[in-house]
Amino acid sequence: MPIYKLLWSARVYDVSSPTPSCEHQKSLNPSPASYSVRFVKENIMSQESTQQRISAWAVTGIGEIVPGDQLGDVIVEACRNAPNGPLQDGDVLVVTQKIVSKAEGRMVEIDPDDPLSHKVLVEQEGVRVVRRRGDLIITETEHGFICANSGIDLSNVERGWAALLPVDSDRSARRIRDIIRAKLGVSVGIIVSDTFGRPWRKGLTDVAIGVAGVAAVLDLRGTPDALGRMMQVTEVCIADEVACAAELVMGKSNGVPVAVVRGLDPLWMRESSMREIVRPPQEDLFR
Amino acid sequence: MPIYKLLWSARVYDVSSPTPSCEHQKSLNPSPASYSVRFVKENIMSQESTQQRISAWAVTGIGEIVPGDQLGDVIVEACRNAPNGPLQDGDVLVVTQKIVSKAEGRMVEIDPDDPLSHKVLVEQEGVRVVRRRGDLIITETEHGFICANSGIDLSNVERGWAALLPVDSDRSARRIRDIIRAKLGVSVGIIVSDTFGRPWRKGLTDVAIGVAGVAAVLDLRGTPDALGRMMQVTEVCIADEVACAAELVMGKSNGVPVAVVRGLDPLWMRESSMREIVRPPQEDLFR
Structure with a gap:
C-alpha cells in the first residue's frame, strides 16, 4: 500500500483560493484557510522506516x-x-x-477574602460576557479567547494575587x-x-x-x-x-x-x- | 521544593460530595464530579527520578x-x-x-453524486440540529456528542459509502x-x-x-x-x-x-x- 507523504509548503500563501464547500467537512465552521499546501506522493518502500x-x-x-x-x-x-x-x-x-504571566509581571493584587475583587478583575479583563451562571463567568478576552474568568488564574500563585493572561x-x-x-x-x-x-x-x-x-x-x-x-x-x-x-x-x-x-x-x-x-x-x- | 505526588484512588466513588463552588474554577460549566480522589504528599528527594x-x-x-x-x-x-x-x-x-465503524459494519451506501443522500443520513443520525449554516449541519448525536454532520465520515472510505459512528x-x-x-x-x-x-x-x-x-x-x-x-x-x-x-x-x-x-x-x-x-x-x- 503506497503511503502519501506530505510536504508542507507552509510559506506558499494562497489568499486567493475560495472558501471550500463545507458539505464534506467535519469542521464546525466554514473558514477560509490562511495558507495552502503542496504535497508530493512518495511510494515508501518500507513502512517501518517511516x-x-x-x-x-x-x-x-x-x-x-x-x-x-x-x-x-x-x-x-x-x-x-x-x-x-x-x-x-x-x-x-x-x-x-x-x-509567562509571572515573568512578565501580569500579577495583580486581590483581596483573598473578597470574591468580588476577583470578579471585578474578570469583568475588567473581558471585552464581552458570553455566558453567566451563578458565580461562573465566561468571557471573551481582547485576544479573542473565550474562556472562564477571562483566563485569570488563582492556583499556583501566592494567596492574594491573581495572574492575568499575557x-x-x-x-x-x-x-x-x-x-x-x-x-x-x-x-x-x-x-x-x-x-x-x-x-x-x-x-x-x-x-x-x-x-x-x-x-x-x-x-x-x-x-x-x-x-x-x-x-x-x-x-x-x-x-x-x-x-x-x-x-x-x-x-x-x-x-x-x-x-x-x-x-x-x-x-x-x-x-x-x-x-x-x-x-x-x-x-x-x-x- | 517538595513535590506533591498524586495517588488517584479512582475506585472510591463519592457521589455524596456537593458540587464545588465555581468561583475559582476555569471550567466552562459547573458539574459534579463522578469520582473522588485521595492524595498523598511525598517529599521527593530527587526531581530527576520523577x-x-x-x-x-x-x-x-x-x-x-x-x-x-x-x-x-x-x-x-x-x-x-x-x-x-x-x-x-x-x-x-x-x-x-x-x-471501528468499518469493522462493525456501520457503513451505509450513498449516492456519491447526490449531496442530498448524505444530508438525509446526517439528519437521520442526529437527534437534534444544533446549528445550520449553508451546507454545514451541527447536530447532537444519540451518544450526546455535538459535532458536524452527526459524525458521518466520507474520507478514507470508498466512494459511494459513508461511515456512521459506532x-x-x-x-x-x-x-x-x-x-x-x-x-x-x-x-x-x-x-x-x-x-x-x-x-x-x-x-x-x-x-x-x-x-x-x-x-x-x-x-x-x-x-x-x-x-x-x-x-x-x-x-x-x-x-x-x-x-x-x-x-x-x-x-x-x-x-x-x-x-x-x-x-x-x-x-x-x-x-x-x-x-x-x-x-x-x-x-x-x-x-
Whole structure:
C-alpha cells in the first residue's frame, strides 16, 4: 500500500483560493484557510522506516518565577543537560501561561477574602460576557479567547494575587524561541499553553494561547486521503494537540511549567501566530 | 521544593460530595464530579527520578479493515513485535473511529453524486440540529456528542459509502482491550478517537468517543497545587489529551488508524466510560 507523504509548503500563501464547500467537512465552521499546501506522493518502500514517533517530557528543576525573570534564559539553563536536554532542532517547548504571566509581571493584587475583587478583575479583563451562571463567568478576552474568568488564574500563585493572561503570548513565545536559538544554537518551536474548558464536554484540556516557530493550524485542503479521495478534515490544530500532549507530562498539581515534545514533523516548523486559531466572530456559529 | 505526588484512588466513588463552588474554577460549566480522589504528599528527594516522560507511535502495517474484522485480533497481530510492539501494561492504544465503524459494519451506501443522500443520513443520525449554516449541519448525536454532520465520515472510505459512528464506542473499546489482555497478557487502555471541530477556535482536534481501561476525566478536587493552595482546575479530560497526542503521529492523510501512547501515569488506568465526558444538557451553557 503506497503511503502519501506530505510536504508542507507552509510559506506558499494562497489568499486567493475560495472558501471550500463545507458539505464534506467535519469542521464546525466554514473558514477560509490562511495558507495552502503542496504535497508530493512518495511510494515508501518500507513502512517501518517511516513510523512516526514522538516523545514528551517534563522539564524539571525550574524554580519559582518572579516578575522580571527572562524565561528564555531560565529554560536555556534548565535544558543544557540531561535529563531535560540537550535540545535539538525541531523540538517544541510548551510553556504554561502561568510562568509567562509571572515573568512578565501580569500579577495583580486581590483581596483573598473578597470574591468580588476577583470578579471585578474578570469583568475588567473581558471585552464581552458570553455566558453567566451563578458565580461562573465566561468571557471573551481582547485576544479573542473565550474562556472562564477571562483566563485569570488563582492556583499556583501566592494567596492574594491573581495572574492575568499575557498581553501578547505570540510575542512571549517568539522571545523565548529567539533566546534559545541565540544561546543554544537550536531552532525550536514554542507554544504558550493554558487550560480551558469547552462546551458540551466535561473536563478541561490544554490549548495554545501563543505560538512561535511551529504551525498552529495545518491546512490539508487538496490533500488526498489514503484511498486517493480528497480529505474530509481540512484543518488540524496541531498547536492545541501538542499542548495536550505536554499536559500529560506536566500535570496540574506539581507545578512543572515547561515540557519538551520531540519528533514532530519537521515540515511543521514555520512562522505562525494565534491568528491561525482564533476564529473571527463572523465565521463563528456559537457566539 | 517538595513535590506533591498524586495517588488517584479512582475506585472510591463519592457521589455524596456537593458540587464545588465555581468561583475559582476555569471550567466552562459547573458539574459534579463522578469520582473522588485521595492524595498523598511525598517529599521527593530527587526531581530527576520523577521526571515524567511519554512516547507515542503510529502502529504500521494494519491493512484495509472490512466489516466483520475483529479489531482486537488485527491489533494483536500488528503489535506482537517491533516496531509496533511488544505492548506493555499501562500502554494506551488510540484507535480511530473509522476502522471501528468499518469493522462493525456501520457503513451505509450513498449516492456519491447526490449531496442530498448524505444530508438525509446526517439528519437521520442526529437527534437534534444544533446549528445550520449553508451546507454545514451541527447536530447532537444519540451518544450526546455535538459535532458536524452527526459524525458521518466520507474520507478514507470508498466512494459511494459513508461511515456512521459506532453504536457504542465504549463497548468497542472494551472488546479490543479484552482481546489484547487475553491474547497478549497485558492490560492496556483503549481510546476510540474521532476528529471534531469546536466553537471559537479554528482547526479540528482529535477527541475520545469511546474509552476502556483508562480514565476519561481526572478529578483534582481536594488536591493542593505546588504552593499548597487548592487547585483551580478541577477536572482534566486526559482521554481527549491522549487522543490529541496520538493524532500527532497518526496524521490525517496516511490512513494510520492505531497509535500507542506509553508512559502515562499508571494510576490513571481504571474502568471508565464516556459518561465522564459527555456533559448533561442541564449543566451545559451552550445548547
